[in-house]
Amino acid sequence: MSQATASTGAMGTAAALFRKCPTTGLKVHKDADALIKANAVAATVALLIGGIAATLVLLTRWQTVHLLSDELFYRWLTVHGMNMLIFFIIFFEMAVLYFASAVLLNCRVPTPKLGWVAFALMVVGALMVEWTMFTGRADVLFTSYVPLRAHPAFYLGVILFAVGAIVVTAIFFATLVVAKREETYTGSVPLVTFGGITAAIIAAITLGHGAAIYIPTFFWSLDMMNVDPQVYRLVWWGLGHSSQQINVAAMVAIWYLLGAFTVGAVVVNEKISRTAFVLYIAFISMASAHHLLVDPGFGPSWKIVNTSYFMYMAVLASMLHGFTVPAGVEMGMRLRGYTQGIFGWLRRAPWNDPGFSALVFSVVVFGFVGGITGVTFGTEQINIVAHNTLRIPGHFHATVVSGTAMAFMGVTYYVIPLIFRKKVAFYPLAKIQPYLFAGGMLLFSLTMTFAGTFGVPRRHYDITFAGAPFTLEYSPAVNVMLALMAIGGLIAIVGGGIYILVTVWSVFFGQPLGDDMSEAALAGSVPPGVYKRPFTELPEEEVELEEHGALGMMPGTMILVLIFFVAFVVYYFANWKLLSAMWQIG
Amino acid sequence: MSKQTYATGVTPPQGVWWKPAHKSEKVWFTIAFVWCMVLFAMMPLWHLRGGQNPTGIRAKVEPRDYLVRVQQFVADYGTGESENGIPVVEPPPGADVYLLAAQYQWTPVLRLQEGAEYTLHLSSLDVNHGFNLYPFNVNFQVVPGYDYGLRVxxxxxxxxxxxxxxxxxxxxxxxxxxxxxxxxxxxxxxxxDQTDGAPVVPGADR
Structure with missing residues (x-):
């Protein structure tokens, strides 16, 4: 963090534009500050709307309650998908991009006005989409598969939103160039910024797909051209799935960030972590194929090559991060003296720091539930017993919600004191928030996935099929699963509600932090990493860590990843076994 | 690997950071890489050895042409019966079976023989639909304009x-x-009348 003071000379005239962060010593550009705040607030509003929608949808799929009417169910499900997967996530990622470039590199935002134009475009686009959805002009769900038809303003709103996001991505790259030219840092960009670059490159690819499909679809909605339904599915998933890979890259970057802030996690090897990020860029947009494995438009060679991200190289990348992130935490703890036994570092980690508990839950649930189910369901043939059943939302709630959203929430508890300069309101609630949110989502995802193995469809209003021409009754186990899913979901919604309460209250009514950053002044009102600054406690000289036989220098992590590996192999082959019991199909 | 200095992910690394990996990283990389190759090999292998593949016969078809095929199929093999207004069709083993998805009905009702092979065509008259076979969890996408002919x-x-x-x-x-x-x-x-009442549930013990 010493380069901040070293470079003030070059930027001396612009000193008024910056404030110095008393915790990290980072210079924070005031425009970056404001843009981060605006995007974070917009993300939280979207999260609130999406969360209300989640509650209503959940209480309808819980067959015993069955709250909404059919029409309203599909409408709120559309609202849920758009707000969570597009507006919440992407607004938050815009904030992450400003943070990873301007803040971490001590740099100014080169074009703050354009940043505000982009923000305005995104807000206007989002409002157009909300209007069409809430007035019943876009009951087409998140995917809006052509030829289901929505009001033209729905497509135009998405286009405006995407254009805004592309502009922010461009500003991000411009900031990198300016930081390099103005020498605001020395050496290579930090790993977290490298992860941000990965996310931004994937965002550019993704938003390109978005333009390629939503612009023709907009004209189709005006009856000015045709869009082939299968081509729509191909290109749309280039947006729909790849945008979840922006999440993955941003989330992994935040894992490294949270590790550093909470326990002084180190980067075990820059080469490995950065190569893994590059593998994401190279292969991840092929994942569009995950949604097309039982589609009529594509042959087996295309499906195998694409669904595997060309020989699973992006899976390899995730497995590498899944090792290096906990390994970095373990090493950071060991370097700071927590060397007892194999898991002493984990026992003595700051479990009451919401940044740390969020990090652990994000890594574990993303990997064990989201990752394993994702790779398994994304296998060409196994998809036959997974496609469009509840197994799919079971999978992606483990990745996007327990993984990405949990990581975003965890980092928010640091953003409030470090960027907003406020104490964390209701801090005792914030401390239990990750446990409620991740615990609830874990129960939700597991039971939802399990209900899906009975063939229960996703996006379905009534699985008692009342009024259908033929009767059908699922196994009683399905009702138990759906009830447990509802309980898990409600616990998670309480966790999400606490998050919104804490963040909104802190930002708008919270106590300012003041200049005293000592433990005495701050304990119990901000996460301990803010005043303990574990990343400053790392030894500066060369050190040698103890080897634990075959398990090496990171024995705890090695055991954890081996447990993961066994779970992966067992689940994967159990699904082949399940598939082999089906009708013969070829 | 012996001695080295360490930095966090928020610090710009100085100098050359392309350094050899730790032993445990290499071990995990090897495990992960080999596993990825296994994952990749399983799919072509199942095409050769497995009984369930989503390959099928794939062709484009105009929705109204597909409707004509379904009507012809009902005329050729219809039993004359209907259930809830939907015609019942009993094609001979080996036949091409045409199933139509349209808002909000599957046409016709099919009567098939256990152990016989059919080519089951799926297509839609209007929007995307999804084929899910209950209680077996078998799923295919039904896309308007495309004929998916699966040998089942x-x-x-x-x-x-x-x-x-x-x-x-x-x-x-x-x-x-x-x-x-x-x-x-x-x-x-x-x-x-065998078809009335609660459905028989093959494989319900799963």
Whole structure:
């Protein structure tokens, strides 16, 4: 963090534009500050709307309650998908991009006005989409598969939103160039910024797909051209799935960030972590194929090559991060003296720091539930017993919600004191928030996935099929699963509600932090990493860590990843076994 | 690896950071890489050895042309019966079977023979639909303008349902079709009243 003071000379005239962060010593550009705040607030509003929608949808799929009417169910499900997967996530990622470039590199935002134009475009686009959805002009769900038809303003709103996001991505790259030219840092960009670059490159690819499909679809909605339904599915998933890979890259970057802030996690090897990020860029947009494995438009060679991200190289990348992130935490703890036994570092980690508990839950649930189910369901043939059943939302709630959203929430508890300069309101609630949110989502995802193995469809209003021409009754186990899913979901919604309460209250009514950053002044009102600054406690000289036989220098992590590996192999082959019991199909 | 200095992910690394990995990283990389190759090999292997592949015969078809094929199929092999207004069709083993998805109905009701192979064509008259075979969890996407001809062999007799599992409009959840698979022994003599009441559930012990 010493380069901040070293470079003030070059930027001396612009000193008024910056404030110095008393915790990290980072210079924070005031425009970056404001843009981060605006995007974070917009993300939280979207999260609130999406969360209300989640509650209503959940209480309808819980067959015993069955709250909404059919029409309203599909409408709120559309609202849920758009707000969570597009507006919440992407607004938050815009904030992450400003943070990873301007803040971490001590740099100014080169074009703050354009940043505000982009923000305005995104807000206007989002409002157009909300209007069409809430007035019943876009009951087409998140995917809006052509030829289901929505009001033209729905497509135009998405286009405006995407254009805004592309502009922010461009500003991000411009900031990198300016930081390099103005020498605001020395050496290579930090790993977290490298992860941000990965996310931004994937965002550019993704938003390109978005333009390629939503612009023709907009004209189709005006009856000015045709869009082939299968081509729509191909290109749309280039947006729909790849945008979840922006999440993955941003989330992994935040894992490294949270590790550093909470326990002084180190980067075990820059080469490995950065190569893994590059593998994401190279292969991840092929994942569009995950949604097309039982589609009529594509042959087996295309499906195998694409669904595997060309020989699973992006899976390899995730497995590498899944090792290096906990390994970095373990090493950071060991370097700071927590060397007892194999898991002493984990026992003595700051479990009451919401940044740390969020990090652990994000890594574990993303990997064990989201990752394993994702790779398994994304296998060409196994998809036959997974496609469009509840197994799919079971999978992606483990990745996007327990993984990405949990990581975003965890980092928010640091953003409030470090960027907003406020104490964390209701801090005792914030401390239990990750446990409620991740615990609830874990129960939700597991039971939802399990209900899906009975063939229960996703996006379905009534699985008692009342009024259908033929009767059908699922196994009683399905009702138990759906009830447990509802309980898990409600616990998670309480966790999400606490998050919104804490963040909104802190930002708008919270106590300012003041200049005293000592433990005495701050304990119990901000996460301990803010005043303990574990990343400053790392030894500066060369050190040698103890080897634990075959398990090496990171024995705890090695055991954890081996447990993961066994779970992966067992689940994967159990699904082949399940598939082999089906009708013969070829 | 012996001694080295360490930095966090928020610090710009100085100098050359392309350094050899730790032993445990190499071990994990090797495990992960080999596993990825296994994952990759399983798919072509299942095409050679496995009984369930989503390959099929794939072609484009105009929705109205497909409708004509379905009508011809009903005319050729229809039993003259209908259930809930949907015609019942009993094609001979080996036949091309045409199933139509349209908001919000599967047409026709099918009567198939256990152990016989059919080419089951799926297509849609309007929007995307999803083919889900209950209680076996078998799923295919039904895309308007595309004919998906899957060679299927029902391996177990029973009274099956087809659930639409792709959102197709506000009546989506009412879209349930029916397939009756008759045991190989008593063949074509299954009577219509056998199909009433609660569905028989093959494989319910799963």
């Amino acid at each position: 062999t029902p391996t177990e007799a029973g009274d099956y349902r087809i659930v639409c599992n792709e959102f197709c409009g506000v009546g989506h959840h009412l879209m349930v079709g029916k397939v009756l698979v008759m045991p190989a022994e008593d063949g074509a003599s299954a009577s219509a």
